[in-house]
Amino acid sequence: MTANTLYIDQDRGFQRLNPLTKLVISLFLIILALVLPCMWAGYIVFLLAVVPLALWGGILRPLWSALWKIVLPFAISMFVIQGLFWTGGTPVVALGPFSLKAEGLIFATRITGRLLAIMGSFLLVSLGTAPDDLMISLEQRGVPNSITYIILSTIQLVPGLQARSEKIRDAQRARGLETEGNIIQRTRSMLPLVEPLVLGSIIDVDERAIALEARGFSREGDKTFYRTVEDRRWEQTLRWVLAVSALFLILGRILWPFIGRFLGGG
Amino acid sequence: MIDLENVAYAYPQATEPALRGITLHVPDGQFLAVVGGNRAGKSTLSYVLSGFIPHHFKGTYRGKIEVAGMDLTQASLGEIAGVVGLVFSNPFNQISGARFTVEEEVAFGLENMGVPSSEMPGRVAKALEMTGLSEMARRSPYALSGGQQQRLALASMLVMQPQLLVLDEPTSQLDPAAKIEVFEVLDRLATEGGMTVVLIEHELEWIGDFADRVIVMHKGRIVNDGDPREVLADEALIEMGVGNTAYTIAARQAREEGLIAGDQALPVTLSQAVDYFEGSLDRR
Numbered sequence: 001m002t003a004n005t006l007y008i009d010q011d012r013g014f015q016r017l018n019p020l021t022k023l024v025i026s027l028f029l030i031i032l033a034l035v036l037p038c039m040w041a042g043y044i045v046f047l048l049a050v051v052p053l054a055l056w057g058g059i060l061r062p063l064w065s066a067l068w069k070i071v072l073p074f075a076i077s078m079f080v081i082q083g084l085f086w087t088g089g090t091p092v093v094a095l096g097p098f099s100l101k102a103e104g105l106i107f108a109t110r111i112t113g114r115l116l117a118i119m120g121s122f123l124l125v126s127l128g129t130a131p132d133d134l135m136i137s138l139e140q141r142g143v144p145n146s147i148t149y150i151i152l153s154t155i156q157l158v159p160g161l162q163a164r165s166e167k168i169r170d171a172q173r174a175r176g177l178e179t180e181g182n183i184i185q186r187t188r189s190m191l192p193l194v195e196p197l198v199l200g201s202i203i204d205v206d207e208r209a210i211a212l213e214a215r216g217f218s219r220e221g222d223k224t225f226y227r228t229v230e231d232r233r234w235e236q237t238l239r240w241v242l243a244v245s246a247l248f249l250i251l252g253r254i255l256w257p258f259i260g261r262f263l264g265g266g
Numbered sequence: 267m268i269d270l271e272n273v274a275y276a277y278p279q280a281t282e283p284a285l286r287g288i289t290l291h292v293p294d295g296q297f298l299a300v301v302g303g304n305r306a307g308k309s310t311l312s313y314v315l316s317g318f319i320p321h322h323f324k325g326t327y328r329g330k331i332e333v334a335g336m337d338l339t340q341a342s343l344g345e346i347a348g349v350v351g352l353v354f355s356n357p358f359n360q361i362s363g364a365r366f367t368v369e370e371e372v373a374f375g376l377e378n379m380g381v382p383s384s385e386m387p388g389r390v391a392k393a394l395e396m397t398g399l400s401e402m403a404r405r406s407p408y409a410l411s412g413g414q415q416q417r418l419a420l421a422s423m424l425v426m427q428p429q430l431l432v433l434d435e436p437t438s439q440l441d442p443a444a445k446i447e448v449f450e451v452l453d454r455l456a457t458e459g460g461m462t463v464v465l466i467e468h469e470l471e472w473i474g475d476f477a478d479r480v481i482v483m484h485k486g487r488i489v490n491d492g493d494p495r496e497v498l499a500d501e502a503l504i505e506m507g508v509g510n511t512a513y514t515i516a517a518r519q520a521r522e523e524g525l526i527a528g529d530q531a532l533p534v535t536l537s538q539a540v541d542y543f544e545g546s547l548d549r550r
Contacts, residue, residue, distance in 0.1 A: 130366060131366070132364065132365050132366045132370070135364060145364075145378070149364060152363065153363070156363065204359055207359035208359050208362075208363065209322070210318060211354075211359060211361075211362065212362060213318070213322065213343045213347065214347055214350075214375075214423070215347060215362065215374055215378055215422060215423075215426070216344050216347035216348065216375055216378035216426075217344075217347075217378055218343055218344050219344025219347060219348075219378055219379060219380075220342075220344060221380055223377055223378060223380060224376070224380050224381055224382060224383050224386075225377055226369075226370055226373035226376065226377055226383065226386045226387075227370060
């Protein structure tokens with residue numbers, strides 16, 4: 001069994017970036033996709049930033065494989081609901097008693113693009129960053145280990161629960177539980193999973209807490225590090241540049257209507 | 267090293283106390299084994315000795331709990347971690363999840379204790395060597411077998427150089443081959459000496475091999491305390507659910523059937539049994 005993370009360990013340039021740099025890049029791309037007024041902003045961010053970075057890290061295939069499963073169902077529902085039920089919009093295509101509205105389709109296009117950029121950026125960090133490197137980087141900047149541990153646990157939560165439920169399912173299958181069949185049979189087979197999954201997780205949390213405490217996790221005072229995560233000068237500069245740019249983008253977005261009104265009025 | 271005076275403890279909402287009037291004094295460097303049946307209070311004793319009672323497990327307690335001169339009821343868990351190490355039965359849950367290689371996992375406790383970074387590699391290498399994990403230093407802790415993970419838990423404690431190491435059934439969830447891996451490390455600990463060890467264990471033969479002293483717990487009390495061979499060969503252990511080793515049972519039966527005369531102590535381990543039966547044959 002491997003660690004419960006999405007991280008794909010490869011010795012490539014993107015993976016060698018400091019985790020905080022990757023985190024800041026990711027947040028910057030998300031802000032960019034949300035703040036730019038253009039309908040295609042999300043798609044542009046995804047194609048011009050997320051895809052090249054994923055290619056650099058050699059993680060484009062797993063990123064895309066995870067991404068479309070999230071974005072496609074959302075996109076379909078967005079286009080159907082917003083397209084058909086947009087109130088008072090301009091009809092584009094008639095479908096019997098219904099019609100697709102241009103405004104609804106534009107809205108769905110914009111939101112889907114944003115989701116593509118947000119999830120793509122999130123997966124970029126998840127697939128390209130070793131969680132322990134992220135934890136060490138944050139702790140080296142004085143973030144308390146209790147907080148970094150919560151972040152790490154959150155990253156590992158879903159894969160961890162998946163691994164545990166697989167084990168329980170295997171054990172139950174070995175004792176004759178039917179897990180194949182139609183949707184009703186498969187849903188029914190989920191029920192016996194719940195109790196051991198929840199109870200087992202609670203017991204594990206308690207034991208893990210004891211194991212951590214036995215190793216001085218809650219000790220007050222300075223921590224030291226067995227290994228340091230490299231943080232090059234240019235990466236620090238890049239992070240500052242991105243942070244300040246993000247701030248300007250947000251401010252610009254907030255102030256734009258006032259500026260527009262002022263200019264228009266002038 | 268250990269000074270327990272009249273310690274009693276009851277878990278929250280429990281109808282009966284888990285420990286009743288425990289008085290135990292253990293000198294520095296002693297290898298003490300604890301045996302007992304189910305609900306005897308062994309694990310509760312391990313939590314008392316490692317400070318998790320009363321700091322983690324609430325409930326009611328009384329008595330004096332001191333380890334290495336430190337009052338564990340007053341010290342914080344962080345302070346206690348520098349003095350007492352605890353290894354328990356589930357190897358998987360002892361992996362911190364915070365570090366992704368074996369060597370970093372071992373160093374995790376040192377990082378928390380603020381040990382200088384320059385000191386860490388030497389201490390980590392020594393702990394890995396002692397537990398036979400040197401060649402796995404760069405592997406993921408999650409990729410190890412159960413026995414290797416338990417040795418990793420041991421290494422993670424040994425690296426912190428505790429004055430007292432408490433092991434609560436460290437082999438109970440392991441297969442026979444993995445048990446041997448862990449016992450070999452414990453054997454080394456006992457042979458090299460220096461550290462005070464409290465081992466809670468069901469494998470009586472191993473205990474008989476390397477413990478300096480054995481205590482027997484029953485219903486929250488210490489009911490026997492003494493030399494391993496004397497204590498572990500006691501027939502009363504069978505009724506308490508602890509049992510005797512096959513060697514003890516065979517020797518007792520041979521004596522009862524008149525095959526062997528004499529009143530020498532019954533054997534507990536294989537080597538003791540060989541001596542016991544060879545001695546009897548010589549006398550014939």
